[in-house]
Amino acid sequence: MLLCCLGVLLLMQGPTLQFSLADNSLVATPDNEASAIPYFETVLDPNDKLHLYWTVDYDEQTVTFELRARVPDHDWIGIGFSDRGEITNADLCILWTDKKRKNRFQDAYTDETGFVSVDDHDDCHLLSMKRRGFISRFAWSRKFDTCDKQDYYIEDGTTHVVYAVGRGPIRRLDGINLSKERHGFQRVQLLKNVIPNPPFPEDTKTLTIHNNKVAVPNVETTYWCTLHRLPPNFEDKNHVIQYSSAIQEGSEGLVHHMEVFHCEVDAHKKLPFWNGPCTSPEKPKILEACKRVLAAWAMGALPFTYPEEAGLPIGGPSFSRYVMLEVHYNNPELKAGVIDSSGITLTYTPSLREHDAGVMELGLEYTNKMAIPPRQPDFALTGYCVAECTRVGFPAEGIVIFGSQLHTHLTGIKVYTKHIRGSEELPELNRDNHYSTHFQEIRRLKRKVRVYPGDSLLTTCHYCTSDRENITLGGFAISDEMCVNYVHYYPKMDLEVCKSSIDTKVLKSYFRYMKQYNDEETSGSKEVDENYKSIHWSQANADFLHHLYSNAPLSMQCNQSSGDRFPGFWYGTPKTEILYPLPLPKRRCPNIMCSSKNDNDEDADDNDVE
Numbered sequence: 001m002l003l004c005c006l007g008v009l010l011l012m013q014g015p016t017l018q019f020s021l022a023d024n025s026l027v028a029t030p031d032n033e034a035s036a037i038p039y040f041e042t043v044l045d046p047n048d049k050l051h052l053y054w055t056v057d058y059d060e061q062t063v064t065f066e067l068r069a070r071v072p073d074h075d076w077i078g079i080g081f082s083d084r085g086e087i088t089n090a091d092l093c094i095l096w097t098d099k100k101r102k103n104r105f106q107d108a109y110t111d112e113t114g115f116v117s118v119d120d121h122d123d124c125h126l127l128s129m130k131r132r133g134f135i136s137r138f139a140w141s142r143k144f145d146t147c148d149k150q151d152y153y154i155e156d157g158t159t160h161v162v163y164a165v166g167r168g169p170i171r172r173l174d175g176i177n178l179s180k181e182r183h184g185f186q187r188v189q190l191l192k193n194v195i196p197n198p199p200f201p202e203d204t205k206t207l208t209i210h211n212n213k214v215a216v217p218n219v220e221t222t223y224w225c226t227l228h229r230l231p232p233n234f235e236d237k238n239h240v241i242q243y244s245s246a247i248q249e250g251s252e253g254l255v256h257h258m259e260v261f262h263c264e265v266d267a268h269k270k271l272p273f274w275n276g277p278c279t280s281p282e283k284p285k286i287l288e289a290c291k292r293v294l295a296a297w298a299m300g301a302l303p304f305t306y307p308e309e310a311g312l313p314i315g316g317p318s319f320s321r322y323v324m325l326e327v328h329y330n331n332p333e334l335k336a337g338v339i340d341s342s343g344i345t346l347t348y349t350p351s352l353r354e355h356d357a358g359v360m361e362l363g364l365e366y367t368n369k370m371a372i373p374p375r376q377p378d379f380a381l382t383g384y385c386v387a388e389c390t391r392v393g394f395p396a397e398g399i400v401i402f403g404s405q406l407h408t409h410l411t412g413i414k415v416y417t418k419h420i421r422g423s424e425e426l427p428e429l430n431r432d433n434h435y436s437t438h439f440q441e442i443r444r445l446k447r448k449v450r451v452y453p454g455d456s457l458l459t460t461c462h463y464c465t466s467d468r469e470n471i472t473l474g475g476f477a478i479s480d481e482m483c484v485n486y487v488h489y490y491p492k493m494d495l496e497v498c499k500s501s502i503d504t505k506v507l508k509s510y511f512r513y514m515k516q517y518n519d520e521e522t523s524g525s526k527e528v529d530e531n532y533k534s535i536h537w538s539q540a541n542a543d544f545l546h547h548l549y550s551n552a553p554l555s556m557q558c559n560q561s562s563g564d565r566f567p568g569f570w571y572g573t574p575k576t577e578i579l580y581p582l583p584l585p586k587r588r589c590p591n592i593m594c595s596s597k598n599d600n601d602e603d604a605d606d607n608d609v610e
């Protein structure tokens with residue numbers, strides 16, 4: 001049980017913490033593995049007035065939350081979820097005080113304008129509550145899937161936790177318009193991995209690569225880059241076995257994400273120093289070589305820990321010791337005068353583990369051959385890592401994938417990678433139905449996946465270009481798009497890029513066709529981007545392009561780490577066919593099953609009623 005007389009039992013890396021709602025204090029109790037339930041936490045608002053703690057029970061398919069709020073004690077506090085962080089079409093549990101000073105806790109939802117209605121069915125189960133002065137603490141539980149159409153379905157991947165607060169006491173909830181009240185959201189991976197971390201060897205060391213008193217600009221978005229040189233003990237090879245954030249106290253709401261990139265230059269090359277905005281025109285061009293991700297952290301992310309049998313190789317005689325730290329500051333309140341020294345801590349060991357871990361890129365080539373027409377609420381592109389490539393690139397015993405970082409630019413809304421063997425679909429490698437470019441964590445997979453030579457991996461990205469008037473092309477600029485899954489695996493192999501795009505000849509004939517039969521201004525002498533920009537993007541043309549991408553053969557990038565392709569013929573490659581798709585996951589919802597089924601259905605007793 002999660003609850004005891006005082007509140008929710010919580011654990012933080014070692015000692016068990018007990019939340020005492022009686023006196024608003026955190027009490028450390030002796031380490032007790034048996035009762036140790038891992039818990040997670042995140043700030044919700046930039047001032048940390050709302051701080052969320054939670055635990056996940058995978059057996060019961062339930063999340064238990066506890067919120068610590070610093071608001072006047074008759075104010076109402078709504079907290080819940082929405083598809084992408086908007087306060088409209090949101091599902092909330094709201095704590096409020098009525099005119100008789102009685103505290104209430106209700107399940108509610110907002111319509112497409114933010115207008116609140118109380119839910120027909122109450123799925124916000126209050127466990128404990130304490131309000132005094134400016135401190136409110138309350139704990140509640142929520143099923144992943146409540147089977148209620150008015151509720152949000154908590155899934156793997158990114159969850160947008162939304163909040164709203166307002167003055168109380170109030171007479172009733174119905175009719176409050178949350179669009180007009182103070183509100184916001186935070187992205188978290190709610191359904192975190194709860195596998196315990198392996199022990200570290202005794203010679204484990206840590207290195208924190210951090211900013212040095214950066215004056216954070218008072219603008220909403222800043223990407224700050226600093227060049228660092230690893231210390232001399234990286235002249236020998238080490239294994240990074242964990243990395244984690246090192247956020248300066250007080251910067252918790254401000255540091256949005258951070259990445260450490262390795263500079264892919266000759267080990268002896270000296271690089272010019274840099275400490276400034278990443279996009280500054282004064283940043284030396286050579287520093288663009290600092291692009292290979294070593295570590296990445298995003299708000300709410302826990303330390304990323306390698307499995308016991310593998311580590312990320314870093315250092316050695318041919319390894320440049322230069323790395324670039326990139327910190328994304330998110331400052332919507334335009335605070336001035338903040339000085340920050342946050343960074344990332346690498347935990348490493350010279351005692352090398354059994355396997356070197358590697359990173360492989362799946363998805364679409366970085367090319368303008370793939371494009372997304374404007375005004376599309378949901379346009380999908382798929383990048384293929386075909387069997388022909390895994391057959392030449394993978395070791396005979398296959399590889400073990402244990403981590404994944406999904407990547408698109410601004411318009412990506414959903415990303416997943418399917419795993420196919422023969423023509424049968426196996427369980428998916430990773431999926432994020434609420435993907436956001438602003439929350440690109442490297443996530444440990446909940447189950448390691450072995451992928452054999454001859455398997456295929458299909459990465460699909462969905463994009464929303466509703467607010468764009470021109471076509472979006474594939475490419476490197478933030479306004480261009482990408483579709484990538486950086487998978488972390490072992491043992492490290494030579495295959496580094498397994499990505500596709502539409503076959504070049506087919507694309508050329510498409511542009512020819514659009515001129516001949518559709519009167520578009522496309523031409524054989526124009527570049528690909530000009531051709532795409534020449535087409536008038538009606539819905540029919542957008543649908544036709546989607547149809548073309550879904551049927552055309554591929555051009556494959558099946559590349560080694562040297563940047564050369566593996567030997568083979570990589571044009572006109574047929575698409576991977578899925579003859580036996582994975583059955584849809586079964587929801588444990590009696591009503592939903594009944595309404596979609598005939599009353600006489602013989603499978604009716606299959607329903608998993610709780």
Ligand SMILES: *[C@@H]1O[C@H](CO)[C@@H](O)[C@H](O)[C@H]1NC(C)=O
Pocket residue numbers: 113114115177178179180
């Ligand atoms: C709620 O507030 C928004 C923003 O002010 C407004 O556009 C919308 O019409 C309001 N909804 C209702 C039902 O009044």
Ligand SMILES: *[C@@H]1O[C@H](CO)[C@@H](O)[C@H](O)[C@H]1NC(C)=O
Pocket residue numbers: 469470
């Ligand atoms: C869209 O394309 C037109 C024509 O190239 C250009 O003038 C316009 O600025 C573009 N709009 C945006 C938002 O980029």
Ligand SMILES: *[C@@H]1O[C@H](CO)[C@@H](O)[C@H](O)[C@H]1NC(C)=O
Pocket residue numbers: 497557558559563564565
């Ligand atoms: C893959 O290899 C081809 C041929 O050598 C090269 O043109 C391309 O740039 C490489 N792509 C990547 C991402 O390394």
